[in-house]
Amino acid sequence: MAEISWISRGPLEHVLVVGAYGARDVAPGISLTEVRNFDLIQVMARRGKGAELANAAKARFGVAAPDAPKAVSASDVTLIWSGPDQFLVLSKGGKHAIDILSQAFSQSASLSDQSHARALISVTGAKARAMLAKLSSLDLHPASFPIGAAAATSIDHTGVNLWRGNDRPDGQPVFNLLVFASFAVSLWHTMLDAAAEYGVDIGFLEELA
């Protein structure tokens, strides 16, 4: 019988080339960073259990889960709105992994482990908005899309969860993006095309910051 080995690797591992990309005569206007390891759980209220889920989430995370397009952070977790009565739980180190959350929400929600089903890409830099404006029809102006704003939307016909994290220490905005793993390579190329003219600094993080 043939030996089958499973090699675990990030969805962008064979296309992501660390370093500079695109225009070189300018300081990079965009940084693109893939985050390779994280726990991501989709939580969806069962029929009529929205209020119960909200209470359970508050008890579990210490913060209220978002009931509008927002991302809410506590010390060790980010809760990202993904639709009515549903949200994503982004964390690391197994603290909010599926086996633990499925107990916390056993009465109120259905859960699905998306940890290895999505790619997480962080877009930042002085030209981050200019680049995203080519790809998204959302208004990402700070007045319309402040820190903590989130959206379930489509970029290049691909469904994404987009949210704005805390600004970088130098004041530049940070946009985080979750995309289905099998669409990640396509979206990655689209993003590189859109970003090339601004100069890109490409990198990855093994762990969620």
Next chain:
Amino acid sequence: MRIVCPFCGERELGEFTYLGDAKPVRPAAGASEDEVFDYVYLRDNIAGAMSEYWYHGGGCRAWLKITRNTLTHEISSVEPAAGVGARQVAR
């Protein structure tokens, strides 16, 4: 055309899929063949305000019930479709 999703806010048409007429009501069990035929196949061709189902598949994946003027594309109301299970409409 842009649609204001009650959950996500204003979005481009490309994020939505059209299902069709929201008016037909499933006949009760034991209804006549004519009633079932009408429900399954016959549709009014409305020139004016029409009640329709749309799906926000490129966003929050909620089903919406929309009143759209088929002559002008003007949308006069958007609400979550029955069964969406939403605890509350966010905005």
